[in-house]
Amino acid sequence: MMLNRLSTFLYQRPKLVLGLLLLPPLIWFVVVYLGSLSTMLLNSFFYLDGFTGQVVHQFTLQTYLKLLDPTNLQIFSRTTLMAALVTIACIFIAFPLSYYSARFASRRMKTFLYLAVTLPLWSSYVVRVYSWKLILAQEGIISWFARLAHLDGALNWYLNLPLLGGPSLSVSSTGIFLVFVYIWLPYMILPIQTALERVPKSLVEASSDLGANPSQTFLNVILPLAFPGVVAGSIFTFSLTLGDFIVPSLFGNSSFFIGKAVLTYMGTSGNIPLAAAFTMGPIVIMIAYLLLARRLGAFDAL
Amino acid sequence: MSGSAIIFKNVSRHFGELKAVDDVMLEIVDGEFFSMLGPSGSGKTTCLRMIAGFDRPTAGQIFLFGEDVSNLPPYDRPVNTVFQDYALFPHMTVDQNIGYGLMIKKVSKEERVKRVDEMLDLVRLPGFGHRKPSQLSGGQRQRVALARALINHPRVLLLDEPLGALDLKLRQQMQVELKNIQQQVGITFVFVTHDQEEALTMSDRIAVFSEGRVEQVGSPAEVYEHPSTPFVAGFVGTSNLVEGEMAKRITGSESKFSIRPEKIHLSAADQKIGTDMFSVDGKVRDVVYLGLYTRYLVELAGGGDLVVVEQNLNTTSMEVMKARGQKVRLLWKKEHVRYVGGHDA
Amino acid sequence: MHSKKIPPPSGEHTSWGLKMSAFGALLFLHIPLWLIFIYSFTTETSAYTFPPPGLTFKWIPQAIANPDMQSSLVLTIRVATLATFTALILGTLAAAAVFRYDFFGKEAISFVLILPLALPGIVTGIAMRSAISLLLIPFSFWTIVIGHATFCVVTVYNNVLARFRRTSGSMVEASMDLGANSFQTFWHIVLPNIGTALLAGGILAFSLSFDEVIVTTFTAGQQQTLPIWMFSQMLKPRNRPITNVTAMLVVLITALPIILAQRLTAQTTDTEGEKS
Numbered sequence: 026m027m028l029n030r031l032s033t034f035l036y037q038r039p040k041l042v043l044g045l046l047l048l049p050p051l052i053w054f055v056v057v058y059l060g061s062l063s064t065m066l067l068n069s070f071f072y073l074d075g076f077t078g079q080v081v082h083q084f085t086l087q088t089y090l091k092l093l094d095p096t097n098l099q100i101f102s103r104t105t106l107m108a109a110l111v112t113i114a115c116i117f118i119a120f121p122l123s124y125y126s127a128r129f130a131s132r133r134m135k136t137f138l139y140l141a142v143t144l145p146l147w148s149s150y151v152v153r154v155y156s157w158k159l160i161l162a163q164e165g166i167i168s169w170f171a172r173l174a175h176l177d178g179a180l181n182w183y184l185n186l187p188l189l190g191g192p193s194l195s196v197s198s199t200g201i202f203l204v205f206v207y208i209w210l211p212y213m214i215l216p217i218q219t220a221l222e223r224v225p226k227s228l229v230e231a232s233s234d235l236g237a238n239p240s241q242t243f244l245n246v247i248l249p250l251a252f253p254g255v256v257a258g259s260i261f262t263f264s265l266t267l268g269d270f271i272v273p274s275l276f277g278n279s280s281f282f283i284g285k286a287v288l289t290y291m292g293t294s295g296n297i298p299l300a301a302a303f304t305m306g307p308i309v310i311m312i313a314y315l316l317l318a319r320r321l322g323a324f325d326a327l
Numbered sequence: 328m329s330g331s332a333i334i335f336k337n338v339s340r341h342f343g344e345l346k347a348v349d350d351v352m353l354e355i356v357d358g359e360f361f362s363m364l365g366p367s368g369s370g371k372t373t374c375l376r377m378i379a380g381f382d383r384p385t386a387g388q389i390f391l392f393g394e395d396v397s398n399l400p401p402y403d404r405p406v407n408t409v410f411q412d413y414a415l416f417p418h419m420t421v422d423q424n425i426g427y428g429l430m431i432k433k434v435s436k437e438e439r440v441k442r443v444d445e446m447l448d449l450v451r452l453p454g455f456g457h458r459k460p461s462q463l464s465g466g467q468r469q470r471v472a473l474a475r476a477l478i479n480h481p482r483v484l485l486l487d488e489p490l491g492a493l494d495l496k497l498r499q500q501m502q503v504e505l506k507n508i509q510q511q512v513g514i515t516f517v518f519v520t521h522d523q524e525e526a527l528t529m530s531d532r533i534a535v536f537s538e539g540r541v542e543q544v545g546s547p548a549e550v551y552e553h554p555s556t557p558f559v560a561g562f563v564g565t566s567n568l569v570e571g572e573m574a575k576r577i578t579g580s581e582s583k584f585s586i587r588p589e590k591i592h593l594s595a596a597d598q599k600i601g602t603d604m605f606s607v608d609g610k611v612r613d614v615v616y617l618g619l620y621t622r623y624l625v626e627l628a629g630g631g632d633l634v635v636v637e638q639n640l641n642t643t644s645m646e647v648m649k650a651r652g653q654k655v656r657l658l659w660k661k662e663h664v665r666y667v668g669g670h671d672a
Numbered sequence: 673m674h675s676k677k678i679p680p681p682s683g684e685h686t687s688w689g690l691k692m693s694a695f696g697a698l699l700f701l702h703i704p705l706w707l708i709f710i711y712s713f714t715t716e717t718s719a720y721t722f723p724p725p726g727l728t729f730k731w732i733p734q735a736i737a738n739p740d741m742q743s744s745l746v747l748t749i750r751v752a753t754l755a756t757f758t759a760l761i762l763g764t765l766a767a768a769a770v771f772r773y774d775f776f777g778k779e780a781i782s783f784v785l786i787l788p789l790a791l792p793g794i795v796t797g798i799a800m801r802s803a804i805s806l807l808l809i810p811f812s813f814w815t816i817v818i819g820h821a822t823f824c825v826v827t828v829y830n831n832v833l834a835r836f837r838r839t840s841g842s843m844v845e846a847s848m849d850l851g852a853n854s855f856q857t858f859w860h861i862v863l864p865n866i867g868t869a870l871l872a873g874g875i876l877a878f879s880l881s882f883d884e885v886i887v888t889t890f891t892a893g894q895q896q897t898l899p900i901w902m903f904s905q906m907l908k909p910r911n912r913p914i915t916n917v918t919a920m921l922v923v924l925i926t927a928l929p930i931i932l933a934q935r936l937t938a939q940t941t942d943t944e945g946e947k948s
Contacts, residue, residue, distance in 0.1 A: 065799040122698060125690055143930065149919070150883055152919040155902065156708045158906060164722065269886070271903065275907070
């Protein structure tokens with residue numbers, strides 16, 4: 026049979042088979058993905074001619090220099106600050122849940138909790154963002170609750186604060202902050218839970234055997250061992266916040282975040298070089314973050 | 328009249344620096360039960376895999392019934408294998424597992440069903456056809472693996488330590504069954520094991536492997552009674568290896584020899600020595616009662632020690648324990664001494 | 673004598689504070705989704721008033737009949753199907769290569785495959801957009817598919833590789849020993865054993881593609897996938913009920929496959945296909 030002969034031919038040439046297996050995905054990724062990344066890098070060294078509106082294919086650093094404009098620097102710092110705050114908030118909200126699920130939940134409860142966390146994670150991102158439009162709306166549930174609890178005065182005062190407030194919660198930095206925390210929360214819960222599950226019970230028992238009370242055990246034994254998980258989760262929350270444009274668009278005012286800036290430069294002004302240069306920002310920040318995280322042992326918890 | 332089933336001609340298999348199989352020459356006769364015996368890493372499994380076609384020699388040639396098979400893939404060889412972990416297909420029933428080879432060869436369904444049933448009877452698992460491997464015990468899986476291999480009427484059956492995972496009683500039972508099946512079916516069996524007792528029980532001939540080389544090939548009696556190297560003497564059954572000054576005291580020459588523990592008699596300290604015997608005096612240092620027999624460790628007068636084994640024909644455990652510390656004379660027939668060859672194990 | 677205080681075993685030491693914070697977080701995760709369900713039935717058309725003034729079912733048929741919603745849904749399904757199919761092939765090939773062979777740069781493969789997901793979507797989006805425009809390729813259905821397939825490969829790859837590692841290697845040898853050539857062995861033995869892993873990986877890839885919005889924004893031309901359509905609707909205050917219903921339907925439709933995929937890859941006590 027023909028197939029038999031072909032099979033024998035291939036059987037005697039394992040290197041050929043390796044090539045056949047590896048080549049399609051490899052070519053795809055090198056050409057499509059790595060190629061795209063290099064084009065972007067390349068583009069960041071070009072510049073947009075203000076007069077012609079065309080991209081000039083000449084090596085230059087002026088586009089990168091544009092990044093140092095005060096407005097652009099503001100964009101970077103605003104986004105980075107938001108990413109940091111979101112990360113911290115996620116850590117605090119996620120930790121009790123991860124801790125409970127890792128150490129105290131029964132087997133059935135664990136499966137239930139796992140599904141309860143992953144379902145929102147996998148269900149539509151756009152939908153989950155949208156749900157907060159409903160919640161934060163002026164006539165929405167938060168205002169209703171505030172009125173009910175006679176807190177609407179406090180709410181209005183808050184909205185009048187310069188940086189944090191806005192015309193309504195739905196269009197404010199606080200709103201953006203809340204949505205980000207909500208969206209990325211599962212990404213923080215899971216790695217922390219994994220890290221906590223890896224802490225052997227015997228260590229906790231040894232600690233209390235040696236005289237430590239529960240909070241001491243927590244601070245000295247459990248927390249340090251859970252730390253890599255925290256770092257791993259923070260990689261996600263930080264990176265995802267840095268690059269997102271959907272949330273600031275829906276809940277923000279005119280102030281730009283990196284993602285929005287990139288989209289605008291890309292689309293409306295056709296300023297691909299600047300968009301590319303802008304994108305290098307998050308990449309550099311993330312690489313630095315990743316290297317730091319690796320030093321802190323986060324990759325074991327991924 | 329049987330010819331050669333398998334011939335190894337200067338076969339080597341190197342993994343970089345490591346010589347897993349080192350210049351092996353073998354001839355396996357058609358219809359015999361041939362064992363490849365040796366410790367782990369001795370090369371016996373590698374040789375088996377090269378017969379099956381899962382591995383190719385780095386040097387040398389392998390002939391199956393006169394044909395050089397170096398370039399033949401496993402599916403073109405008239406050989407079938409029973410794997411150490413049985414390798415049953417978990418998503419298929421016992422019937423489908425056993426009938427797999429026939430299905431591939433496009434044998435008709437009726438014929439397949441008939442032959443599968445025959446096989447189930449042969450391995451004494453009638454009616455098990457609809458079960459899945461996960462529902463079988465270790466011994467049952469092993470028999471299914473055997474049936475799956477035999478149904479294809481291979482000219483050689485290869486067995487890679489198939490009884491390793493079974494408990495003692497089951498192992499002994501299967502050893503007898505396998506031997507019977509081999510004689511019934513009449514094909515060549517090549518059996519790999521590290522258990523020398525198993526090899527001695529089942530084989531027509533044994534090849535003893537060590538570090539990639541074949542130390543000796545022979546019938547069980549030959550290999551046991553006439554070990555040609557110290558390694559074989561030590562690996563097949565226990566043995567006492569005596570050399571150098573100790574040897575000189577006993578036999579008069581420094582040549583290394585081996586003497587089986589069961590060939591030594593434990594006698595009173597003043598026992599008369601026959602002219603056809605060697606003797607040496609000593610003191611019993613340790614006694615281990617093993618039910619069927621007792622093992623004594625005797626410290627010799629001039630240094631060194633020997634292991635002696637005696638059946639407990641008339642003695643009880645209490646009595647043999649009394650031997651501890653006693654002065655004894657060890658005697659054995661000169662003809663039971665085996666002088667072993669030059670190279671060390 | 674002063675006896676040492678014996679702390680209770682850790683299993684019993686759940687304070688109420690911990691339990692409440694844990695479930696608080698859980699509620700925080702889920703309440704917004706439930707709210708969408710409630711809003712899908714509100715009679716209010718132009719605002720997000722809470723509590724809803726009245727309840728009605730009428731938005732559901734309207735949403736389903738909406739032509740824009742339908743065309744974007746069809747497009748999304750077509751993209752996801754094609755991207756999943758491509759990812760299945762590329763992911764399985766890569767997993768097979770990595771599992772069976774040792775070669776230069778092997779560790780790098782897993783890293784490169786996960787990059788499209790690990791780096792912020794905007795990076796992938798911009799990168800692809802610059803490459804596409806540089807090559808003067810028009811933005812179209814196909815550019816969307818290529819983008820999606822790229823980040824979907826890793827879900828298939830991870831699942832299939834994990835399954836390869838859990839199956840016993842001697843099964844392939846046994847099959848060949850019994851007379852089957854490589855192709856027959858693949859069909860009868862390998863494929864059935866990785867089948868559920870392929871399914872799970874495929875389902876995850878499909879969901880990933882179905883839901884993706886950031887990279888799609890950059891690689892699409894005029895086409896709108898469902899998430900993009902929903903996003904554009906959110907920027908416009910009209911048609912709120914339609915958007916609400918669509919959102920609810922999307923959640924329901926994506927929930928089922930996810931649960932299914934989780935069941936398929938769960939490491940149970942079932943030992944079929946596992947190394948003994």
